Structures are given as C-alpha cells and as structure tokens.
Amino acid sequence: MLKHGDLGDKKHPARISLELAENRLIFEASNKKRQVSLYPSGGLGLKNIEKRLQNHYQDRYSMLIRDENEHFTITLTISL
Numbered sequence: 001m002l003k004h005g006d007l008g009d010k011k012h013p014a015r016i017s018l019e020l021a022e023n024r025l026i027f028e029a030s031n032k033k034r035q036v037s038l039y040p041s042g043g044l045g046l047k048n049i050e051k052r053l054q055n056h057y058q059d060r061y062s063m064l065i066r067d068e069n070e071h072f073t074i075t076l077t078i079s080l
Helices: 044-057
Strands: 014-021 024-032 062-065 070-080
Touching: 044 062, 044 070
Parallel strands: none
Antiparallel strands: 014 024, 024 070, 062 070
C-alpha cells in the first residue's frame, strides 16, 4: 500500500480494517493503484509474506489478493 499505492487521491482513500470474530483475525487493506510506479513491481514482497505465513500458521490462514485495474485489495484471515 505504501510502496505502490496512490495515497493522495481523497476520493479513493486507502483503507485498513481489522476484525476479531469467532477466534479468527481478519485483516483487510485496499488502496488505489499508482498509475506510474516509482519502484519495480515483482511481487517478491507478497511471496515473502506468503512464505512467512505458511511457516508460522501452516493451514490456519488464508490470503485473498484482488489485483484489479485501478485497485488492490488483500484480505488475510488467521485462525487463532
């Protein structure tokens, strides 16, 4: 979000949501994509996060990534 998002568009603010329900932690972040990225986007950060989640939580998590034309959303659910 901070690296690749367009955080200056007041009509499309970045959003972070954190919810604890029924022994599950649900984290969601969404943002408008920056039209021209200042950094190369290779997806290594997401692969690294996935690897760390798998090492720590094994089968007790799910990560849904929605990479659309103008917006990026990630939903992470962890069973506690």
